[in-house]
Amino acid sequence: MRKFRQHTPDNWRLWRRMTAVVAVPLVAATLYGSLRVYDLYQENDAYSAAAENVSILPTLADYATSVAGAAAATILSIPVDNGAQVARESAATLRDHIDTKDLDPQIAAMINRMLAEGESLLDSASSGTLAPTVASERAEGFVSRAQAAYRAITTTTDDPTVQRESATLLDLWHTQWSLLDQVLAYSALSAGTDGALLMWNNALGVESARLAVLRDTFVENEAADASKVDGLMSQLENRRSLTANLDNEEGNVAALRGSIFESLMVYQEQVAGSATRAVATLDDLAAEARAEALKNAIGIAIVLALALGLAIVIAMSLVRPLRRLRDDTLRTAEQDLPAALAAIKDGAEIESVTLDPVRVHTREEIGEVARAVDSMNEGALRLAGEQAQLRRQVNEMLETLARRNKTLVEQQLALIDSLEHEERDPTRLQNLFALDHLAARMRRTGDSLLVLAGTRQRLGRVPDTPLVDVLRASVSQVENYQRVNIGNAPDGNLVGSAVTDVVHMIAELLDNALRASPPESTVAFAFSRAVDGGLLLEIADRGIGIPADELADINMRLGADGETGSGAARRMGLFVVARLADRHGITVRLRPTFDSSTNAGITASIYLPTSLLKGTGRNHDDPYRIDRPRRLPDPPSEYGEQFHADPASGSQPVVGHRHSAPTPALATPGTSPGIRRGQLHERWVPRGAGQ
Incomplete structure (x- = not known):
């Protein structure tokens, strides 16, 4: 329990308390800033990944168009030409992109399935063994898969600009696939299938409606793209005129093929442009996110450094005066104050004895404590001076009392000495000796009082x-x-x-x-x-x-x-x-x-x-x-x-003989002072000593 109490905040040193006070907000700010920087870097990664995804849209469009074109050629019973080669090159590019880029696994799976189905359709179309009706069905399935992959790629970000470009891409994608519907409708029309004319008109109407929407979009944003839409509308009208003379099948097929090829080229150009703009926008967003993350990291580091520096300055402004207060107080308590008290005890005047004040001159609480310590030291000096004065007075009284008592004892001893010289009765002389011994002991008590008073006896040599x-x-x-x-x-x-x-x-x-x-x-x-x-x-x-x-x-x-x-x-x-x-x-x-x-x-x-x-x-x-x-x-x-x-x-025995009671003996006047009358009972004064 005692060990636990030693680690409670009440027993922490000041620097530890200051560290705890500063560390809590600093850690909180660091965590918040780190999370913000982390979010920005995550946003950068998301934009970069979206840019990687969108960048394959032109290649994906080329591949899908090439495969669909091969299917359309099969439906129209015309040679596939070089569409198969373009499709295979695009497929290789897509696979390389999937292997080297960090694509979303779901999107990568969708593209792989589309590639597998497209290769199967392309092989069948290139071999010439695919019936037009089967080619039509498989082409529609392939287009559905391509559209699903296309849609998944364009919906990987929520930025408005990118979403607008993605919507344009989807519109272009859906619009160009109406060309396949037109091929299927024209094939049915040439074969004299019931409802073929309605299918033809519907296919042309769908493309026309979607081109109108695209034209409005491009007019608001890109004037150059609006002119491209006008060209697509012209090609649409050219294809619409093909139904005027169905007897010229070979000429109509060539015209239809050329018109569709021209439209596909425009669609691919527009898809590539929209994809490029989307990728550029995503790259800009990623760069902004990186820059913002770096800016936030630098800002957080600067703020933390300033906060830490300010905390250190404030802590030092507290710790330095406290250390100075501690050092000066200890120096005063262990050195200066004892020396001052010793000087006062030795008789120095209180006015001449001073203590250096604590070297803290601030006016806040620490300065107030320093002044309180100075006041306490001054009070200690004052009390020491009063005690020293009282001690001197007591010693002077003791000295006066001891000297008066000693004077009386000396007079008493002188009187006893004279009586001893005159006394002849042994019994009374023995009593005088005892009285002499008692007086000598009384004189020692007086000498002790002088020692207690700090005074030396006034003796001669x-x-x-x-x-x-x-x-x-x-x-x-x-x-x-x-x-x-x-x-x-x-x-x-x-x-x-x-x-x-x-x-x-x-x-x-x-x-x-x-x-x-x-x-x-x-x-x-x-x-x-x-x-x-x-x-x-x-x-x-x-x-x-x-x-x-x-x-x-x-x-x-x-x-x-x-x-x-x-x-x-x-x-x-x-x-x-x-x-x-x-x-x-x-x-x-x-x-x-x-x-x-x-x-x-x-x-x-x-x-x-x-x-x-x-x-x-x-x-x-x-x-x-x-x-x-x-x-x-x-x-x-x-x-x-x-x-x-x-x-x-090996020492001498400490007992040689025992003193018996002193035997009375007369001292003759004029004998030198020494140990007389049994050598123990009489007062003893060295030769030559003063009284």
């Missing part, structure tokens, strides 16, 4: 300090310091600029480890050298551990340059550690202490780079040469057992 003193100072700032095992701390010093922050950072991690582990367990240190000469310091506890996903989130925050987040208030100590580590390029990571699903504990790994260390060079007796600390095995069942390093690692 701090000298390079031994690592063991740094660790002891860190231990002295946590509750339940008796549970911490420092072990064999490595030699070397920590540079003075990082001493205060490293002490604070280790104290925060120790505080977390002590709070998260059982009260009867210990928290141990482990040390190893890194490949690049840095020092890896680890603080391991036996607490309940942290879930893997939450641990990954904590490590991400520890490496995020101390950026505040939703969990900063809940894990303020880790937030302070992240900021302090970021100041000096220190890497802090958390991992499980043991490979177990319960009570896995947490080991905090602190990597001190070589830039913070002095006097920690390696030698062949260096016991801290573990390049990569390994995870401890599963813890023993009782928490009272001491930690031991992984035997496979």
Whole structure:
């Protein structure tokens, strides 16, 4: 279902939607235009086929006339002469036309039947064995077939001009066959058949009536053809006069033959002329159809090209500003806006921080969206400025509060210190030591507030300090310091600029480890050298551990340059550690202490780079040469057992001894500040440090 929704138009990209919008009318127009062009080409083919059909009419007329003439000669008992040769040549032409041209199958079949019947009639007439009456009957049948083929050819088109020429052709065709009726009537008249004179007069009357119609037609259209009809009328009158003297049969037959021959020549000439005009008209119509089809095809192509070009221009006018809007918005969201927010966070004035507007300057909907995005970005900057101002105010309040509190704590520590110097009662002195330790922890809380406020402590120059003193100072700032095992701390010093922050950072991690582990367990240190000469310091506890996903989130925050987040208030100590580590390029990571699903504990790994260390060079007796600390095995069942390093690692045991409760001891005035009174409980200030 989800895959189906991804392919719905709502999820289409803009170019696909534009393509769909443009494609529908373009496809419809293309189909319509293609159908129109197809119809025109079909019309061209129809006209061309009709022209091919009509072009054989003169040959068909020659053949039919030759065969009918041979039959008439047989009826009149005169020689066939060369009519048979003309008929055979015309038949060969017709067959070649049928074989090479794309004639209508029905017309081709009709012509083939006519040719077969005509050849049979011609052979019989040429052999002289055909009786006049049989010749008359077969001639009438042949003429009927010829007329059917003639009519089928002339009715293959519906163009008015072609139909008019076709009608003229049919009229000429029917009129000329009245000559055969005249031959039959004259033969009957010569034989003295009853009703022969009526047949003769009817045959002459039919030709006369049809010639009158043809003359009217030619007068309206072709004056030259009208004069030809007048000649046919003259020949008709000549044949009419033959009945005046029937005794001169030989002379009448010769005159009749000559007159009919002259009339046939005129009829054939007129048939050929009408057929030529019809073919020319059909060719013109076919050419017009081809030209119209080509014109339509070119016009459709031009319209489609213009429509497609216009669609592309419109689509680009939409897609380009949208792409520009997308690119500028993404650039602002991913680069410009974070940089501007970082500048505001670093203290830049809101008036000096600007964002480039979206490069869409139109006034339509896309331009309005671009202006809305600009307004949104300006609103984000304004809100960021207000937040930065609020954050600065809160940080200033935190700093002021922390410094005031720290001043009071310093005064309290000074007072406690003076009381310690004057007190001689061991019990009260022990209480003063505890109060001193509590005040030192309060001072660390004030230092944490300064870190949260983004302010560094105002200290004088701090000298390079031994690592063991740094660790002891860190231990002295946590509750339940008796549970911490420092072990064999490595030699070397920590540079003075990082001493205060490293002490604070280790104290925060120790505080977390002590709070998260059982009260009867210990928290141990482990040390190893890194490949690049840095020092890896680890603080391991036996607490309940942290879930893997939450641990990954904590490590991400520890490496995020101390950026505040939703969990900063809940894990303020880790937030302070992240900021302090970021100041000096220190890497802090958390991992499980043991490979177990319960009570896995947490080991905090602190990597001190070589830039913070002095006097920690390696030698062949260096016991801290573990390049990569390994995870401890599963813890023993009782928490009272001491930690031991992984035997496979070759490292020093992480537990050397356990600190007992501090023993009260008096400090003599003027002694140098150090780890006094049991080395853990008193506040610690490096030598030379300012207050």
